[in-house]
Amino acid sequence: MSKTETPDLNIERDVGNFHYDTTYEFDAGVGLSEATIDYIADVKGEDEWVREFRKKALKVFNDKPLPTHWASRDLENIDYTKIRYYLSKGQRPSRSWDEVPDEIKETFERLGIPEKERAYLAGVEAQFDSEASYSNMKEELSKQGVIFVGSTEGLKEHPEIFRKWFGKVIPIGDNKFSALNSAVFSGGSFIYVPPGVKVKQPLQAYFRINAENFGQFERTLIIADEGAEITYMEGCTAPKFETSTLHSAVVELVALKGAKIQYITVQNWSENVFNLVTKRGLAMEGAEVKWIDCNIGSRLTMKYPGVIMRGEGARGEVLSIALAHDNQHQDTGAKMIHAASNTTSNIISKSISIGQGRATYRGVVAMPKHLKNCKNNTECDALLINTNSRTDTYPAITVRGNRNTVQHEASVSKVSAEQIFYMMQRGLSEGEAMSLSVNGFVNDLIREFPMEYSVELKRLIDLEMEGSVG
């Protein structure tokens, strides 16, 4: 293990690789049909419009082909008839850790969540399979009118706030997996920050998969009202099962006039997880949506966070890091849709491919002709370790008109054997040498991240590199 990083965070490469035998009071069984949806809607006691929304989505999901004309054929290996779509012990999260069932509480303690909550978080939602087991936020925030609840509670108790934007940033039919999520979603966070309220500490969600042959479909909607500010962080782990696990989330962000939303992900799924996630933010006049997206784990990740800049002066940003080692494919990227003049977007993507690992970048930048003074900057850097690694970059830039500017830079570099030998001659182990090289590659980007996350991320990279020395 590398000794080069000072902070001693409680994260291990395999820290998520454990599981408890749990009895679930609520189980929708295996396979997907209208009956599955009725079961979920009944258990949650949902309004009729939600049930209809789900059923419509199921139809879209069934009708849409897999996007294998451009995406990995590995998608064909997901067997939807073998997945369990809803598993929970109940639909109401506890407000105190003491009331959380023992094995679930222990799970999150092992993952260090209550500790971090005490240290630097404004609120935490801890989801165990399909539902949040724990959800709590500092009292002062509730007093300011901030709402931080699960999707079930959000739709039921605050429809006047959430229904307006639910499914609007990412429509059901956006892609096959947004349709699947829309049909069977459960869990995730619904957040509303009232006008002018600036939440200083981050809110955190932790998504834990415990069960085998399971699909997790959380749904998150964050609305920052005019001038509000919020940072949301999500983490995740799952035990390593022989069979594959599906995680397919939909995350919608709405930043109203002058609001700022920062959404941070460190994805560390085990290597049997298909991670197929749709994330998009809407930025109104003068608003800012920033995605910090780090993908370290999973078998196949397909995720392209996007920002639609709907109002003048809006800003969108995607800063992403992907690390792919053997048996992993990180297919990630960004979408920047400029829908108003004077909007600015920035994409910085860094990928690291090790051994047979494969990292793909796909980007879309769209600037219609009638707009003026829109700017995009895109930087894609790839680092290859060992010659088998593969990296692909597919930037699609649609700039129409001559009053907008796009700047695109891409680079591919390698960590050479001579470089590793040089570092080892100074006393670093091969793993330490590789992780120092990788840290050197991502350093300037990580500096942009909030402290707690950059420390955690560097640590994860160290552990990954240690683990990939053959």
Next chain:
Amino acid sequence: MSELVIKNLNVSIGDRPILKDFSLTIPKGEVHALMGPNGTGKSTLAKALSGHEDYEITSGEVLLDGENIVGMEADGISRSGLFMAFQYPSEIPGVTIANFIRAALTARLEEGQNFSAPAYYKELYQHMDELKIDRSFTSRAVNEGFSGGEKKRCEILQMAMLKPKYAVMDETDSGLDIDALRIVAEGVNRMRGPDLGVLVITHYQRLLDYIVPDKVHVMWDGRIVKTGGPELARELESRGYDWVKEELAEPVA
């Protein structure tokens, strides 16, 4: 025991033997110079001693204060106390000199030992000042965009910080201007002492005017063919290598 003993070392690259029964002993406290024409295997020796995988040690021994380091990984050899100043140092993009040397030092910490950042920076700055390396270099990536001379000075800086028991300096003088040569040589001379043995690989007498060696060895075709004092280097400087070759051929003729 306090010596670096190389005994009948045979090293191949691919199928091609480069070092042939190479033997040399460097006692701690001494500085030896190794000279010889291009391609005779001087860098091969340095890399094989350091544990580079491409340089296969087919037979022979290398004892570092009695410990056989043949077959050890490069990092283990380094931590055992062997330092190599590279003829062509690698660039490490994104990793600053300060972080790199720090990582190398941390890798040497024993269980329970702590790293002291203030003491580290104090020492680092002191050596940088002595080697006339601007302090702004601490935040530059290792060797990236460095001039030839800057790279070599950075090698000596690392050596000073890591305090090896033995150092092999592979053509540290090449690419240095007159002033830099003096600075580097003074740096090495400061480290000279009873706790360090040095092998200086060089083509030029110039360096040996500053770093006066205890012994000079001439290498030819994979082994040492002649050993003498500092005067041997001067002789090579004026007469070239041909006479060594002729001398070598004589007994056979």
